[in-house]
Amino acid sequence: MKRVRTRFAPSPTGYMHVGNLRSAIFGYLVAKHYDGDFLLRIEDTDQTRQVEGAVEFIYNTCNLCGLVPDEGPMNSGNYGPYTQSERLPIYKKYAEQLVEMGQAYYCFCDEERLDEIRKIADSNKIAFLYDGHCKKLTKEEIDEKIANGEKYVIRQKMPKEGLSIYHDVVYGEMTFENKLLEDQILLKSDNFPTYNFANVVDDHLMEISHVIRGNEYLTSTPKYNHLYDAFGWEKPVYIHLPMVVDFDMKKLSKRHGASSFMDLYDSGYLPAAVVNYLSLLGWSPETTDEIFSLEELIKIFDPARINKSPAVYDVKKLNWVNAHYIKKLELDELLKITVPHLKEAYDLSDKTDEWVNHLVKIYHNHISYGKEIIEVTDLFFKKDISLDDECKEFMKDETAKEVVSTFAKHIKKINDWNMDNIVSAINNTKEELSVKGKMLYMPIRIMVSGQMHGPELPDTIYLLGKETVINRLNN
Numbered sequence: 001m002k003r004v005r006t007r008f009a010p011s012p013t014g015y016m017h018v019g020n021l022r023s024a025i026f027g028y029l030v031a032k033h034y035d036g037d038f039l040l041r042i043e044d045t046d047q048t049r050q051v052e053g054a055v056e057f058i059y060n061t062c063n064l065c066g067l068v069p070d071e072g073p074m075n076s077g078n079y080g081p082y083t084q085s086e087r088l089p090i091y092k093k094y095a096e097q098l099v100e101m102g103q104a105y106y107c108f109c110d111e112e113r114l115d116e117i118r119k120i121a122d123s124n125k126i127a128f129l130y131d132g133h134c135k136k137l138t139k140e141e142i143d144e145k146i147a148n149g150e151k152y153v154i155r156q157k158m159p160k161e162g163l164s165i166y167h168d169v170v171y172g173e174m175t176f177e178n179k180l181l182e183d184q185i186l187l188k189s190d191n192f193p194t195y196n197f198a199n200v201v202d203d204h205l206m207e208i209s210h211v212i213r214g215n216e217y218l219t220s221t222p223k224y225n226h227l228y229d230a231f232g233w234e235k236p237v238y239i240h241l242p243m244v245v246d247f248d249m250k251k252l253s254k255r256h257g258a259s260s261f262m263d264l265y266d267s268g269y270l271p272a273a274v275v276n277y278l279s280l281l282g283w284s285p286e287t288t289d290e291i292f293s294l295e296e297l298i299k300i301f302d303p304a305r306i307n308k309s310p311a312v313y314d315v316k317k318l319n320w321v322n323a324h325y326i327k328k329l330e331l332d333e334l335l336k337i338t339v340p341h342l343k344e345a346y347d348l349s350d351k352t353d354e355w356v357n358h359l360v361k362i363y364h365n366h367i368s369y370g371k372e373i374i375e376v377t378d379l380f381f382k383k384d385i386s387l388d389d390e391c392k393e394f395m396k397d398e399t400a401k402e403v404v405s406t407f408a409k410h411i412k413k414i415n416d417w418n419m420d421n422i423v424s425a426i427n428n429t430k431e432e433l434s435v436k437g438k439m440l441y442m443p444i445r446i447m448v449s450g451q452m453h454g455p456e457l458p459d460t461i462y463l464l465g466k467e468t469v470i471n472r473l474n475n
Contacts, residue, residue: 004036015260040072268370337370385450
């Protein structure tokens with residue numbers, strides 16, 4: 001069997017969107033499932049969209065997620081360079097080779113002429129396709145234009161009759177009419193290749209065996225295949241992934257709160273959990289299990305189980321997965337993803353490290369991601385609390401009122417503010433009123449925290465402090 005080699009080929013245009021990261025994950029899993037190679041290639045042929053530092057962001061994301069490239073711009077192998085802007089002579093060579101083979105031609109049409117035929121297409125309400133005008137030029141005419149310094153592009157000659165058929169692992173047999181294929185530009189007038197041309201040349205030269213990418217490229221694949229055929233090259237295995245969408249079935253975008261992996265990471269999501277969740281977006285294992293380490297995913301990943309239908313990005317499900325990973329963290333790891341958010345949101349200058357650590361610890365099983373610590377701990381940082389209607393209704397019970405007043409009496413007697421004495425105050429209230437369970441704990445919790453549910457009550461009371469607890473009980 002031919003060695004499996006996959007590639008992740010992002011453009012350096014900023015942080016990595018979760019849809020791009022999922023493509024990287026699937027590419028990595030395919031390669032490693034078959035003991036193959038995973039490459040990182042930077043496709044920067046569109047220089048206008050390039051963002052400074054984006055390559056480092058991409059590498060950082062891959063490394064944080066455990067998707068360490070076997071080859072790439074920062075760890076070159078035998079197939080470099082791995083950045084397209086450093087490969088321009090290669091593309092020019094192969095584009096000119098296609099011209100010599102009669103598979104491509106020089107096109108000198110300027111923007112004015114192209115705009116003219118676009119307007120004609122628009123007025124006829126048909127899709128714009130280049131009309132092949134320069135295909136008719138003789139060698140003498142071409143040489144004269146080049147000698148005169150006229151700008152040109154190199155276009156591929158596309159078949160205009162028959163069908164283009166190829167197989168995709170996910171979508172099966174795909175069929176397209178050749179009359180809809182435009183004579184695509186391969187090399188632009190600035191000697192930069194188009195995306196379509198560069199990735200075919202690179203995939204062949206880098207011996208990529210499996211191409212994993214979004215299904216928006218399903219319709220472009222016939223163009224790629226005609227290039228493979230023109231050169232006489234072997235085609236890769238195609239695996240097109242379903243689109244990632246929101247609940248309205250629209251393509252996921254920044255306004256849906258999922259702009260990039262780094263946004264998630266900076267909010268205290270764990271890379272392993274994000275990889276776990278994204279691996280289940282459009283793919284399912286044979287079992288009903290949903291929590292997998294990267295090593296487990298590598299072992300069980302089967303591209304044939306990728307779904308055709310769009311994958312819905314569900315933040316609630318992501319939170320559920322991430323919560324599983326958070327519960328397994330040691331306290332020092334938990335502090336790293338929570339305390340920075342607490343410091344940003346609240347004034348901790350009067351809080352000891354012991355107090356902060358205690359606070360984070362009691363919410364270990366109550367948060368789904370690091371930044372959520374701000375939301376769930378606000379009761380410890382505000383002077384006054386308010387009760388919702390459900391809490392107010394519960395507190396109408398006479399027993400509840402009696403529990404609160406009795407507990408307040410015992411709390412006031414505490415001189416040494418510690419957990420043991422707080423537990424004693426709760427137990428003394430229990431014995432004095434002969435109440436237990438919900439009717440003991442709920443009234444106290446409501447009055448000191450404004451909530452019906454939360455972490456262990458003695459911890460909550462201890463962290464609030466004696467003065468705050470008494471003030472809230474008296475209210």
